[in-house]
Amino acid sequence: MKIIVQKFGGTSVASPLLREEVAKRVREAREKGYKPVVVVSAMGRTGDPYATDTLRELVAASCGCGEYSIRDLDLIMCCGEIISAVVMASTLCDHGLISLALTGWQAGMITDGNYGQAQVVDFQPERLLAHLRNDEVVVVAGFQGITPEGEINTLGRGGSDTSAVILGAGLGAEQVEIYTDVDGIMTADPKVVKDARIIDHLTYNEVCQLAYEGAKVIHPRAVEVAMQHNIPLIVKRLRESEAGTVISRDPAGGEARFGKREWRVITGIAHSTGLAQVTVDTAAEESTLELEMFERLAAARISIDMISLFPERKYFTVAEDKLAQAEMIFRELGVKHQALSGCAKVSVVGLGMRNLPGVMARVVHALNEKKVRILQTGDSNITISLLVREDDLAEAIRTLHDHFKLATPPGDDERVLA
Numbered sequence: 001m002k003i004i005v006q007k008f009g010g011t012s013v014a015s016p017l018l019r020e021e022v023a024k025r026v027r028e029a030r031e032k033g034y035k036p037v038v039v040v041s042a043m044g045r046t047g048d049p050y051a052t053d054t055l056r057e058l059v060a061a062s063c064g065c066g067e068y069s070i071r072d073l074d075l076i077m078c079c080g081e082i083i084s085a086v087v088m089a090s091t092l093c094d095h096g097l098i099s100l101a102l103t104g105w106q107a108g109m110i111t112d113g114n115y116g117q118a119q120v121v122d123f124q125p126e127r128l129l130a131h132l133r134n135d136e137v138v139v140v141a142g143f144q145g146i147t148p149e150g151e152i153n154t155l156g157r158g159g160s161d162t163s164a165v166i167l168g169a170g171l172g173a174e175q176v177e178i179y180t181d182v183d184g185i186m187t188a189d190p191k192v193v194k195d196a197r198i199i200d201h202l203t204y205n206e207v208c209q210l211a212y213e214g215a216k217v218i219h220p221r222a223v224e225v226a227m228q229h230n231i232p233l234i235v236k237r238l239r240e241s242e243a244g245t246v247i248s249r250d251p252a253g254g255e256a257r258f259g260k261r262e263w264r265v266i267t268g269i270a271h272s273t274g275l276a277q278v279t280v281d282t283a284a285e286e287s288t289l290e291l292e293m294f295e296r297l298a299a300a301r302i303s304i305d306m307i308s309l310f311p312e313r314k315y316f317t318v319a320e321d322k323l324a325q326a327e328m329i330f331r332e333l334g335v336k337h338q339a340l341s342g343c344a345k346v347s348v349v350g351l352g353m354r355n356l357p358g359v360m361a362r363v364v365h366a367l368n369e370k371k372v373r374i375l376q377t378g379d380s381n382i383t384i385s386l387l388v389r390e391d392d393l394a395e396a397i398r399t400l401h402d403h404f405k406l407a408t409p410p411g412d413d414e415r416v417l418a
Helices: 016-031 052-062 070-077 079-094 126-133 159-171 204-212 220-229 251-258 287-299 320-333 359-369 390-403
Strands: 003-008 035-040 099-102 109-111 120-123 137-141 144-146 152-154 175-180 201-203 233-237 245-248 268-281 305-310 313-319 336-349 376-379 383-389
Touching (some): 003 159, 016 035, 016 079, 016 175, 035 126, 070 079, 070 152, 079 099, 079 137, 099 126, 201 204, 204 220, 204 268, 204 336, 220 233, 268 320, 336 390, 359 390, 383 390
Parallel strands (some): 003 035, 003 175, 035 137, 109 144, 201 245
Antiparallel strands (some): 233 245, 268 336, 305 313
């Protein structure tokens, strides 16, 4: 069987008119000879009746003590996707497509029991395959699964993307299409950079880095699963049947199917806000205290980033909403520290910078010219991240976007070898 998985986000199934567009995309896949498996998120966004955050807020509002069961929270949060799947299956049937809705566990998703952030540990495809052989379109509720003991779990942020890719891997799908409310993955946030453009092709590594550094189009966990199984992902807008961003292991080697890859030093820019920079002073002989500090932060589930360690000084960032909790740990340990709130991280990502000298110099030069102060840096082989004041963030993003000429396809003088 020639299988395709099509995932539709909450904004793509939020109204009858949009669900009509979904039905068109499913019919197009059928006309191309595919057996479609449709994965849906809960309809709409916060405030809409069946959106995930609305259901979460319903539980929080009904619990005066502020403490509620995370197990029970998973039960109600999975309802949004189930409602969406039933409504979407009904819409497809109305278009002459024989369809049925399945929950995540009916579709074979087995999870590890970690409420709210579960991992799928097994996928049992037999029931889905039987429906596909029977020429039925299966609509699966994303974001959910069940433990071997029968406990329902949700998969956390981006869980429906992850559901779709796991289904694609387990069913041997040719590709997974992720339909969203943007045209594809862009060179920068178009709300900040007006001339940001769609990136036609990206590697899994580039997309993972962009996602981890703040881009919100697709969840990095979904990309990691796709990379493990070498399944092409296509991110596109619902109303655009052809355009979008293709994500694969080797776009340059897949030209026959997806077209030619644009190679340039920097592919895209991501950013994240709401950060605080922490500076901790410890004597060189206080390694035990240093270790205890990091262990205490980890036990409190405080994630740290942009870590720079020196014998007598440590720099790292934490989310601003975790800063008070982190400072309490420092005080309990008697650790000298300083904290700077109102920070943001901007990251340039590109496979073309790998082993290419001089990229950091270009980044620093460009920001210095605009008098954007760099507070701290971090890098990997395809990413350079810079900590700046949040007030300087928009200027930093636009400056780097302009400097690396991301608004237009690369010319011959900008192309680099893969």
